[in-house]
Structure formats: structure tokens, C-alpha cells
Amino acid sequence: MTVDVIGGEDLTADDDPRHGEIALVPVGLRLRSRVLALGPHPTQRRYSGVPTDTLPPAERDPAQHPVAITEDGVPVGFFALQGGPGAGRLIRGRQDMLLRAFFVDASRQGQGIAPAALRVLPEYLARFDPAIRRVVLTVNTDNGPAIRAYLRAGFTDTGELFHGGVYGPQHVFALSVGPPDRR
Numbered sequence: 740m741t742v743d744v745i746g747g748e749d750l751t752a753d754d755d756p757r758h759g760e761i762a763l764v765p766v767g768l769r770l771r772s773r774v775l776a777l778g779p780h781p782t783q784r785r786y787s788g789v790p791t792d793t794l795p796p797a798e799r800d801p802a803q804h805p806v807a808i809t810e811d812g813v814p815v816g817f818f819a820l821q822g823g824p825g826a827g828r829l830i831r832g833r834q835d836m837l838l839r840a841f842f843v844d845a846s847r848q849g850q851g852i853a854p855a856a857l858r859v860l861p862e863y864l865a866r867f868d869p870a871i872r873r874v875v876l877t878v879n880t881d882n883g884p885a886i887r888a889y890l891r892a893g894f895t896d897t898g899e900l901f902h903g904g905v906y907g908p909q910h911v912f913a914l915s916v917g918p919p920d921r922r
């Protein structure tokens with residue numbers, strides 16, 4: 740599997756025969772309509788929302804950066820990165836980013852796409868903004884598939900529980916990124 744990141748050479752990650760080339764690509768005009776057509780299973784909407792609701796505000800907010808997960812160039816998932824005060828109290832400063840609205844399209848789940856996308860997130864961030872040192876996210880305590888996918892990708896449980904969500908308590912997970920000597 741090769742993985743594209745913004746403006747750079749392809750990066751090689753592990754091979755997983757269940758999916759094609761996974762890349763992270765900023766959502767621009769070229770991908771926008773295809774991203775808007777994606778969504779998780781209806782019962783999972785409470786975890787991530789759907790791009791028709793989450794993409795437009797991310798596009799309007801200069802502190803957010805909408806990202807498509809693509810397989811062989813075709814969008815199969817979505818998330819947004821958010822920094823700054825609007826991201827909430829879990830974001831401690833300029834070096835932190837919140838990962839939100841993350842999902843893989845219902846038709847492509849269970850094939851290792853989320854872990855593949857998350858594994859290249861550090862490289863993506865290094866090119867997007869080298870000052871970033873930590874990615875933070877919240878995940879509902881009853882969302883086992885997402886918890887496992889994040890842990891597989893190297894996120895760790897901070898031990899904190901976030902009670903600000905509408906659908907129950909959420910774990911706070913974090914991933915250190917950037918040069919190891921600067922973390």
C-alpha cells in the first residue's frame with residue numbers, strides 16, 4: 740500500500756489485501772461532491788455525523804481542515820481536523836489538533852481502511868503543519884469498533900472521560916506526532 744500525503748512523495752505503509760491505495764487528501768472542489776455522498780451506517784450517525792452536516796461548517800471555519808480518506812483516488816471516508824479555541828477545552832494550545840467527524844463509508848467498513856488512514860495521519864500532519872505535536876479525539880465508550888481502530892493506530896487512552904457529548908460518555912484518546920525528540 741502506498742500512501743499519498745500533501746505535496747510530497749508517496750509513503751509506503753504495510754500491505755493489506757482488503758483494500759487498495761489509501762491516501763489522505765484535503766477536501767477541495769474536486770472531491771467535494773463525492774465526499775458529500777458518503778456516510779456511515781444510519782445507526783452509526785450519532786458517532787460521527789454525516790458529511791452533509793459536518794463538511795460545510797468545516798469548510799467555513801478557518802480553524803478546521805476537512806480531509807478525505809481515499810482508496811485508489813476515490814473518497815471512502817472523511818474527517819476534520821480542528822485547532823484553536825473553537826475546538827474546546829481538550830485542545831491545550833497551538834500544538835494540539837482535534838480529530839472529529841471521522842468515519843469510513845458504510846460500504847467499505849471492516850476492511851482495515853480506518854487503521855490504514857490513521858497510521859499515515861502523523862506524516863500528513865507533519866506536512867500540513869509541522870508545529871503539531873498531538874492529535875486528540877473523543878470516542879463514545881460504547882463504540883467498540885472505533886476504539887479498537889484508534890488503539891491499533893497508536894492512539895492511547897488519556898484516562899479522561901468527556902461528558903459534553905449528547906450520546907453519552909466519551910473516552911479522550913491522544914496520539915503524539917512530530918519528531919520524537921520534540922514530543
Ligand SMILES: CC(C)(COP(=O)(O)OP(=O)(O)OC[C@H]1O[C@@H](n2cnc3c(N)ncnc32)[C@H](O)[C@@H]1OP(=O)(O)O)[C@@H](O)C(=O)NCCC(=O)NCCS
Pocket residue numbers: 779780783786787840841842843844847848849850851852853854877878879882883884885886887888
Ligand atoms: C469505526 C470505523 C471508523 C472503523 O473503520 P474500519 O475501516 O471499518 O476499521 P476496521 O476495518 O479496522 O474495523 C474495525 C473493527 O470494526 C469491525 N467493524 C467494521 N465495520 C463494522 C460494522 N459495520 N459493524 C460491526 N463491526 C464492524 C471490524 O470487524 C473490526 O473489528 P475488530 O476490531 O474486532 O477486528 C468505522 O466502523 C466507522 O466509520 N464507524 C462509524 C463512525 C464512527 O464510529 N466514527 C468514530 C467516531 S469517534
